Amino acid sequence: MRSVFGREALFSAIALLLSAILIQTIYATLIRPRADAILAQPIVAQGQQKSGEPVTHNLRSVYVILKDYEQEIALILATWALCLIGYQGREVARNRLLLEKDYIELGEGHVVLPDDARAYGRPIESLPRDEQEMLLPRALLVALNRFGATRSVQDSAEAVRAECENELDRLDAQLSMVRFTAWAIPAVGFVGTVRGIGRALQEAQGALHGDISGVTLGLGVTFNATLTALVSCILVMFFLHQLQQAQDRLVLDARMYIDRRLIRNMRVH
Numbered sequence: 001m002r003s004v005f006g007r008e009a010l011f012s013a014i015a016l017l018l019s020a021i022l023i024q025t026i027y028a029t030l031i032r033p034r035a036d037a038i039l040a041q042p043i044v045a046q047g048q049q050k051s052g053e054p055v056t057h058n059l060r061s062v063y064v065i066l067k068d069y070e071q072e073i074a075l076i077l078a079t080w081a082l083c084l085i086g087y088q089g090r091e092v093a094r095n096r097l098l099l100e101k102d103y104i105e106l107g108e109g110h111v112v113l114p115d116d117a118r119a120y121g122r123p124i125e126s127l128p129r130d131e132q133e134m135l136l137p138r139a140l141l142v143a144l145n146r147f148g149a150t151r152s153v154q155d156s157a158e159a160v161r162a163e164c165e166n167e168l169d170r171l172d173a174q175l176s177m178v179r180f181t182a183w184a185i186p187a188v189g190f191v192g193t194v195r196g197i198g199r200a201l202q203e204a205q206g207a208l209h210g211d212i213s214g215v216t217l218g219l220g221v222t223f224n225a226t227l228t229a230l231v232s233c234i235l236v237m238f239f240l241h242q243l244q245q246a247q248d249r250l251v252l253d254a255r256m257y258i259d260r261r262l263i264r265n266m267r268v269h
Helices: 002-040 062-066 069-100 114-125 135-150 153-174 176-202 204-208 213-261
Strands: none
Touching: 002 062, 002 069, 062 069, 062 213, 069 135, 069 176, 069 213, 114 135, 135 153, 135 213, 153 213, 176 213
């Protein structure tokens, strides 16, 4: 299990680094240059445009909305969180493939006796280590070992239930960093909101003399940061809940697999 956690920590660090590089590259080459070009264009007021010409809405461009540092950090965190969710989703898919294998080969009318538990467990113990550490083989081996030691079907079923509950706790703990990003993204947006309000207040003096461009840009930072953070958080939370649902189904299906193919065929006498 230490190697599994080590791989997860390494993947998390690499995913964060690559997410930062990717988003920074997009900002440096695409978003900020286009946003600067748009903001350099003159804004045409509603009553000043020529007949037949559309009104220019510079501040509504997606490049202007995303140009600030708070939005960049929010997108980095969201990309990182989606990478972690994708990694966990891949692990769920790998474990689900094992449900199609027949680890306990029982013919018609055959039963598993306590003295046979060791023999049925040897094929599982001979599996590759990575496969042994997955939920289904691990829970099957726990059930067989408990049955052989206690000679009790009930104790074996309880051991499987406890192993599945431990797996749910482990999977839940692995999502702690994703939950942190789901909290941090709106917090970063709130930082942008505070910064934008402060910038707008600094330009309030100019607004008294008729120049409201500074106030407009400051409020734009406020709303743009909030909008980007909320949309990113909604996206992360959607995929997080999809992953949690897939994990819950995996554990339930694994428990049903063991009950139908092993527990029901156990006999003491």
